[in-house]
Amino acid sequence: MSDRDVSGPDDAEGLARFGVRFGGVALALPPALPLVFLDRAMVHPLAGAPGAVAGLTQLQGHPLVVLEAAPRPAAPTVRRCPVLVIGSPAQGAALRVDEAPVAITLEAAVHDDPPSPPDCTFAPALRTPWREAPPPHRLWWTFDAPTLLRLLGGREQG
Numbered sequence: 001m002s003d004r005d006v007s008g009p010d011d012a013e014g015l016a017r018f019g020v021r022f023g024g025v026a027l028a029l030p031p032a033l034p035l036v037f038l039d040r041a042m043v044h045p046l047a048g049a050p051g052a053v054a055g056l057t058q059l060q061g062h063p064l065v066v067l068e069a070a071p072r073p074a075a076p077t078v079r080r081c082p083v084l085v086i087g088s089p090a091q092g093a094a095l096r097v098d099e100a101p102v103a104i105t106l107e108a109a110v111h112d113d114p115p116s117p118p119d120c121t122f123a124p125a126l127r128t129p130w131r132e133a134p135p136p137h138r139l140w141w142t143f144d145a146p147t148l149l150r151l152l153g154g155r156e157q158g
Helices: 145-152
Strands: 003-005 016-022 025-028 035-043 053-059 062-067 079-086 093-096 102-109 126-132 139-143
Touching: 035 053, 035 093, 053 093, 139 145
Parallel strands: 025 139, 062 093
Antiparallel strands: 003 035, 016 025, 016 102, 035 079, 053 062, 079 093, 102 126, 126 139
16 A cells, blocks of 8 residues: 655645545645545445445554545445545545546636536535646636535534
8 A cells, every 4th residue: 555645735826736536526635634645545344334434444553434425335345445534644534536636736716607516415515616727727626624524424514
């Protein structure tokens, strides 16, 4: 299992950061949040787990809940998949991402006629769509990590 630090610079326009696809949604990763990518994390299923909980993995000896973008039936066996750990290993959670994070450069926030957030369980955590600098000018969404984790973990926002 390989670890890769994917923390990026601050939120200013034109600066490089990292982005990841989660449930098909392009997320611009928060630069100040501790993030670790595990390309083949072992995810152990949890029978009867609620909502979008895919199972458990571990990082540095700490168990981490792995969350899916949308609820789905639990895998019957241990599987390896790409996960992004958000927060510290002792207090974080992991997202089962579509692929490894990629370097992106955000050109400008889309304020004039912004698109509607994607139809997904974590849409309330999405904040601002940003246009990527080089063509094809894909959109990347900034998001509130604590809200995203609460929504996927099945807990109400406080």
